[in-house]
Amino acid sequence: MxxxxxxxxxxxxxxxxxxxxxxxxxxxxxxxxxxxxxxxxxxxxxxxxxxxxxxxxxxxxxxxxxxxxxxxxxxxxxxxxxxxxxxxxxxxxxxxxxxxxxxxxxxxxxxxxxxxxxxxxxxxxxxxxxxxxxxxxxxxxxxxxxxxxxxxxxxxxxxxxxxxxxxxxxxxxxxxxxxxxxxxxxxxxxxxxxxxxxxxxxxxxxxxxxxxxxxxxxxxxxGAMFLRVRLSSGFHPALFRDTATPPGGLLTHLGVIIEALEEFRRVHLARRADPDAQVGAELGIGAVRAGQPGKPDLLPGAVDLHLYLTTVPGDDPAQITDALRATLVRRLRDTPLAGCGLAVAAHPVHPxxxxxxxxxxxxxxxxxxxxxxxxxxxxxxxxxxxxxxxxxxxxxxxxxxxxxxxxxxxxxxxxxxxxxxxxxxxxxxxxxxxxxxxxxxxxx
CATH class of the missing domain: 3.40.630.10 (Zn peptidases)
Incomplete structure (x- = not known):
C-alpha cells in the first residue's frame, strides 16, 4: 500500500x-x-x-x-x-x-x-x-x-x-x-x-x-577559508625606485611571492591527496591589491594577495596559517623581499x-x-x-x-x-x- x-x-x-x-x-x-x-x-x-x-x-x-x-x-x-x-x-x-x-x-x-x-x-x-x-x-x-x-x-x-x-x-x-x-x-x-x-x-x-x-x-x-598575505615596505616615489626596499619596489618582485605560494599549494595538496575521499582541498590566488591606479608615480608600500582555500576533515586553520607563514619566511629569506614586512591572516568560513x-x-x-x-x-x-x-x-x-x-x-x-x-x-x-x-x- x-x-x-x-x-x-x-x-x-x-x-x-x-x-x-x-x-x-x-x-x-x-x-x-x-x-x-x-x-x-x-x-x-x-x-x-x-x-x-x-x-x-x-x-x-x-x-x-x-x-x-x-x-x-x-x-x-x-x-x-x-x-x-x-x-x-x-x-x-x-x-x-x-x-x-x-x-x-x-x-x-x-x-x-x-x-x-x-x-x-x-x-x-x-x-x-x-x-x-x-x-x-x-x-x-x-x-x-x-x-x-x-x-x-x-x-x-x-x-x-x-x-x-x-x-x-x-x-x-x-x-x-x-x-x-x-x-x-x-x-x-x-x-x-x-x-x-x-x-x-x-x-x-x-x-x-x-x-x-x-x-x-x-x-x-x-570547508572554506580566506587567507591574506601582506608584504609591506616604506614609502618610495617611482622617481627613486633604485633606492627603494626592495629595489624597484614591491611589484617588481611579485613573481617571487607567487612562486612561493605555488610551492605551498603543491605541498599542501599533496599532503591531503586521498583518491578515496569524496572531498578534496584546493587553493587559489584570487586577487592582488597594491597602490593607487591614479597615482602610479608612487610605489605601493603594501601588497595584499588574497587566497581562497577549501579544507578537508582534520584541517586546522591556525596550523595552515602557520605552515604558510613558515613557507614564505623560508622562501623569501634570500630574496630582495627579505627586508619587507610579512603578515598572514586567516579568516575561516566554515569547516x-x-x-x-x-x-x-x-x-x-x-x-x-x-x-x-x-x-x-x-x-x-x-x-x-x-x-x-x-x-x-x-x-x-x-x-x-x-x-x-x-x-x-x-x-x-x-x-x-x-x-x-x-x-x-x-x-x-x-x-x-x-x-x-x-x-x-x-x-x-
Whole structure:
C-alpha cells in the first residue's frame, strides 16, 4: 500500500512539473540583479510569482539584519501545511557569484558590458542560457518547482507533510578584504541567510542542497577559508625606485611571492591527496591589491594577495596559517623581499562536514536518482566545491547536495551560462521525488 501511495504522489508531482513552469521560475529569478547582500527585491518578485502560481502554499520574504554587507538582504521561505513529521528543508540561494554590475564584475570577467539577459528556448529548442544560472538560478528554479509540486501533491492527497523551501540570501562566499587582524585567525562569520533561517527555530530533520554539481550525490563537502598575505615596505616615489626596499619596489618582485605560494599549494595538496575521499582541498590566488591606479608615480608600500582555500576533515586553520607563514619566511629569506614586512591572516568560513552515507536522506536521494536516471549515482571523488551544506551538516542536519549539470558556456561570452531545460525538469522531479520519499518514510 505504501508503494501505491508513493506512486500516486509521484505521478501527481511529475504532472505538475514542466518546462514552461521552469522557464517562468527562471524568469522571476533572473528578472533583475541579485548580488550578495541585496537579494530582497528578487525574493519579493519570486514570492509574488509563486503566490500566484501556488496560492495554497505560503511564501514569505524574511529580511536579514541590515548591515554594511547586507543593506537590503532577505531570504525567501516557502512553506506547506505543517504536519507532525520530521521537516525536510530544500535549500538553494538567491545571490549570484558575479553581481551583474560592471564595477564589481569587470576585474573578474574582463568585460565591461552589461550582463547577458536570460534567453529561454523557443518551441523547438531546449537550451536556456543567461547570467547567474550556474550560481545558482538554474538549480534554485528546479528546487522551487520541485518543492511546490511535492507539497501540492501531498496537500491534495491529504497526506501530512513538513516541507520547507529556503532560497537564502548571502549564499555565496564573500570576504571583506580589510577585515580582521594583520596576523592571526579571525572568528568565523555569524551572519548569513541560512544561519538567519536556522536561528530560533527547530532544526530540520534533513536537507537537500540544490546547486549545480558533479553527476552524482554529495554526502560531504569541504570547508572554506580566506587567507591574506601582506608584504609591506616604506614609502618610495617611482622617481627613486633604485633606492627603494626592495629595489624597484614591491611589484617588481611579485613573481617571487607567487612562486612561493605555488610551492605551498603543491605541498599542501599533496599532503591531503586521498583518491578515496569524496572531498578534496584546493587553493587559489584570487586577487592582488597594491597602490593607487591614479597615482602610479608612487610605489605601493603594501601588497595584499588574497587566497581562497577549501579544507578537508582534520584541517586546522591556525596550523595552515602557520605552515604558510613558515613557507614564505623560508622562501623569501634570500630574496630582495627579505627586508619587507610579512603578515598572514586567516579568516575561516566554515569547516568541512559530512553526512553518514547510510542516513535516510542519502538513501532517499540514491533511490530517487535511480528512478530518474535509470542507473545508480556514480561515486564522486575529490570534490572541491563548498556550500552552506556544511553549515547544515555542522549543526547535525543530515544533508545531500545534488543539482543539474551545466553545459559549456557560450564561447562568445562565458558569462552566458547554458543548461538543457529537460535536465532542469528532470532535477525538479528528482527533488520532488526525494521529498516524497522522505514524507512517506516519516509518516508511513
Amino acid at each position: 505504501a508503494d501505491e501511495a508513493l506512486a500516486a504522489l509521484r505521478h501527481a508531482a511529475d504532472q505538475a512539473i514542466d518546462a514552461a513552469t521552469l522557464g517562468d521560475a527562471l524568469a522571476a529569478l533572473a528578472a533583475q540583479p541579485s548580488p550578495y547582500g541585496r537579494e530582497r527585491a528578487t525574493a519579493q518578485r519570486v514570492a509574488d510569482w509563486a503566490a500566484t502560481r501556488w496560492p495554497e502554499l505560503t511564501w514569505r520574504v524574511d529580511p536579514l539584519a541590515h548591515t554594511a554587507t547586507t543593506p537590503d538582504s532577505a531570504n525567501l521561505v516557502g512553506g506547506s501545511d505543517p504536519g507532525d513529521g520530521p521537516e525536510l528543508l530544500i535549500y538553494s540561494h538567491l545571490d549570484t557569484s558575479l553581481t551583474g554590475g560592471v564595477d564589481f564584475d569587470a576585474p573578474i570577467t574582463g568585460r565591461h558590458t552589461p550582463a547577458p539577459a536570460l534567453d529561454l528556448p523557443g518551441p523547438d529548442g531546449d537550451i536556456v542560457s543567461g547570467f547567474g544560472l550556474g550560481v545558482a538560478r538554474a538549480a534554485a528554479a528546479a528546487a522551487l518547482v520541485g518543492y511546490a509540486a511535492a507539497a501540492e501533491a501531498c496537500r491534495a492527497a491529504g497526506r501530512p507533510h513538513r516541507l520547507t523551501l529556503l532560497l537564502a540570501a548571502t549564499g555565496t562566499h564573500r570576504h571583506d578584504p580589510d577585515a580582521g587582524p594583520d596576523d592571526g585567525v579571525a572568528p568565523a562569520p555569524t551572519t548569513g541567510g541560512v544561519l538567519h533561517h536556522l536561528r530560533d527555530r527547530p532544526l530540520p530533520a534533513a536537507a537537500i542542497v540544490a546547486k549545480t554539481s558533479p553527476p552524482g550525490i554529495l554526502t560531504a563537502e569541504p 568541512s562536514a559530512a553526512t553518514a552515507p547510510d542516513a535516510p536522506i542519502c538513501r532517499h536521494a540514491q533511490d530517487a536518482w535511480l528512478a530518474a536516471h535509470g542507473r545508480p549515482a556514480a561515486a564522486l571523488r575529490g570534490w572541491t566545491g563548498s556550500t552552506d551544506g556544511v553549515v547544515l551538516r555542522g549543526r547535525g542536519v543530515p544533508t545531500v547536495r545534488l543539482g543539474p549539470p551545466a553545459l559549456p558556456p557560450d564561447p562568445a561570452d562565458p558569462r552566458r551560462e547554458r543548461y538543457a531545460l529537460p535536465e532542469l525538469v528532470r532535477f525538479a522531479r528528482l527533488y520532488a521525488e526525494i521529498a516524497l520519499r522522505h514524507q512517506q518514510a516519516s509518516t508511513g
